[in-house]
Amino acid sequence: DAGVIQSPRHEVTEMGQEVTLRCKPISGHDYLFWYRQTMMRGLELLIYFNNNVPIDDSGMPEDRFSAKMPNASFSTLKIQPSEPRDSAVYFCASSFEVLTSSHQETQYFGPGTRLLVL
């Protein structure tokens, strides 16, 4: 089975440009998560969806960031306009529904998109 698919794998853009990151979760998974990883802040959860509906976007840094999940097999994370401080690795992850937190419903991560904003 294919894992979580992310594209592009690398993105270099100039400040002010719009950036769109894409994610295809594992088929059948109910949850989709977007994370950002930097040296300074580690791994941060930006937003997550349950059955295509955003549940918690409290980690989204500011209005320049937006995420959508138009269907169960596709999600986008958009940054507009991009800034140098947005440079990071962005991960998408997915999992089955978590019945209780002590249930082992593992989040499986995509390979990440390495974003560099000049």
Place this chain on the structure above:
Amino acid sequence: AQKITQTQPGMFVQEKEAVTLDCTYDTSDPSYGLFWYKQPSSGEMIFLIYQGSYDQQNATEGRYSLNFQKARKSANLVISASQLGDSAMYFCAMRVEYTGANSKLTFGKGITLSVRP
């Protein structure tokens, strides 16, 4: 609020020896899950092992085992017979149960492990 603490500096281990990576957590929720992920230099996040708060036995997955001490709130990862390919960053993560967010993972800062030949 839940918190994961990984405070070890970079760890070094000789090939074929065992190593323990420390993780302590803080939560008041009785129901939670603990995860370990590996991130090699290539960047992907690889799931290693899981421990549920109600599990009676320590989790094991091949060369990985989790030393779960509930009273101490620790969930240390033990890697036996280290291999060169184990050199990576290792993250401990926790999921707690509260309304509407029982799928959310909180990650520690990670520990770098280097395996020496």
